[in-house]
Amino acid sequence: MFSIDANSIDKSLPVPVGTQLYGLLSYALSFGGIAHGTRLQSVRQLAAELGIAPMTVAQVYQRLRDAGLVEMKHGLGAFAVSDMKKHGVDNLPVSSLRADIEVLIGKAEKLGISTLTLNSMINAQSLLRRPKAGLKIVFVAIFEGPGRDYVAQLKPVLATNDQVQLVTLDSLRVTEELRRISTEADIVLTFLHREAEVQALIPEARVLGLRFIPSVRTRQALAGLDPRTRIAAVTYFEEYIAIMRPSVREFAPHVSDIRVTWLSSPDLGEVIAQCDAVIFASGADHVADLVQPGVPCFEYRHAPDPGALEGVLVPHLADLRRSKIAGNETGPESDIPERGVAEG
Incomplete structure (x- = not known):
C-alpha cells in the first residue's frame, strides 16, 4: 500500500488539502493500507510532515471517527478501528473450530490423505448439506454496475437459497421502501468506509462493512x-x-x-x-x-478482500443461520420472496 508523506498532498490542485487528506486516510483505512489497531500519527506530527495546519488534521481525524474508521483514545491519540474488536470475530463460533480443524488435518496426514484431497472431501460433503435457513441480504453499493459485479463475487460464500438485493446508496437515502426492506433484511453489506453512513440511514438494521482491495x-x-x-x-x-x-x-x-x-x-x-x-x-x-x-x-476496480470474506463475512452468516434456524424450530420456515435489483 502507498505511504502518506509530504508528496501525498498536492497544493496545486483546486481541492482543499483537508479534503485530500481525508480521502487518502479513509482509503488507506478501508482498503488495507493501514492495519487495524494501528496508532495513527499525532495531529502535530502528521501536520508537520505534510506541511499543513494542525487544525486541518484534527478535523480530518474527527471525520474519520464519525465515519467509524478510527477511534479516539483520550491521551493516546487516534487508532484504526480493529476488525477483531469491532466485529467480535474472536467470539464467533468459527474460532472454536480451529482446534478441531487441526485435529482433522493431523488425522488425515496419518491416513496418508493430502490436504488437497481433504479439502475436496469437505467441499463435496458440504454440497450435500443444504442450509435449513436462507438469508435475506442487502448489498449497498455506490454505483449499480460495479455493485452487480460485487454481488456476483460474494455468491461463492453464500448458500444457494440466500437472496441478495442490490441497492445504491443514493436510492437508500431517498426511498423509504428500500430503507424498510434493508431494515427487515437479515444483514446489510456495504463497503467498510461507508458502514457508518449506511447505519445512520437504517439504524435498526444489522450492517456489516467489508474490506475491498484492488482487483x-x-x-x-x-x-x-x-x-x-x-x-x-x-x-x-x-x-x-x-x-x-x-x-x-x-x-x-x-x-x-x-x-x-x-x-x-x-x-x-x-x-x-x-x-x-x-x-x-x-x-x-x-x-x-x-x-x-x-x-x-x-x-x-476493486474486489472483496478474500480474507474479509473468510474471516468476517462467513462467520457472521453462519451465526445468522444458526439463530434463524433456532427461531424457526417452533414453526415452518416461511417462503422468502424473490426480489429484483433496485435502481438508483
Whole structure:
C-alpha cells in the first residue's frame, strides 16, 4: 500500500488539502493500507510532515471517527478501528473450530490423505448439506454496475437459497421502501468506509462493512503499462483525487508521468488529450467516451478482500443461520420472496 508523506498532498490542485487528506486516510483505512489497531500519527506530527495546519488534521481525524474508521483514545491519540474488536470475530463460533480443524488435518496426514484431497472431501460433503435457513441480504453499493459485479463475487460464500438485493446508496437515502426492506433484511453489506453512513440511514438494521482491495485485473493492467506512458487518472469523487496518483503508482512504479483530475473538472478533456492511457475510478466510466480509439482506457476496480470474506463475512452468516434456524424450530420456515435489483 502507498505511504502518506509530504508528496501525498498536492497544493496545486483546486481541492482543499483537508479534503485530500481525508480521502487518502479513509482509503488507506478501508482498503488495507493501514492495519487495524494501528496508532495513527499525532495531529502535530502528521501536520508537520505534510506541511499543513494542525487544525486541518484534527478535523480530518474527527471525520474519520464519525465515519467509524478510527477511534479516539483520550491521551493516546487516534487508532484504526480493529476488525477483531469491532466485529467480535474472536467470539464467533468459527474460532472454536480451529482446534478441531487441526485435529482433522493431523488425522488425515496419518491416513496418508493430502490436504488437497481433504479439502475436496469437505467441499463435496458440504454440497450435500443444504442450509435449513436462507438469508435475506442487502448489498449497498455506490454505483449499480460495479455493485452487480460485487454481488456476483460474494455468491461463492453464500448458500444457494440466500437472496441478495442490490441497492445504491443514493436510492437508500431517498426511498423509504428500500430503507424498510434493508431494515427487515437479515444483514446489510456495504463497503467498510461507508458502514457508518449506511447505519445512520437504517439504524435498526444489522450492517456489516467489508474490506475491498484492488482487483487482480486492475493490478495486472497497471503492471503491464509501458514506462513511458503518460497516464490520466480520473476519479468520480473530488475528495478522492489525491489517492489516484499513489494508487496507480503502487502497481505501476515504473511509470512516472501521472496526471490526476476528476469527472467534473473543467480541464478533464485537456488532461485526457495530453495522455497515452486513461485510468478511471468506478463511477467515472463516462470518461471512456472522451478517449481516442487505440488509447488504453480501463477502470481501477476493486474486489472483496478474500480474507474479509473468510474471516468476517462467513462467520457472521453462519451465526445468522444458526439463530434463524433456532427461531424457526417452533414453526415452518416461511417462503422468502424473490426480489429484483433496485435502481438508483
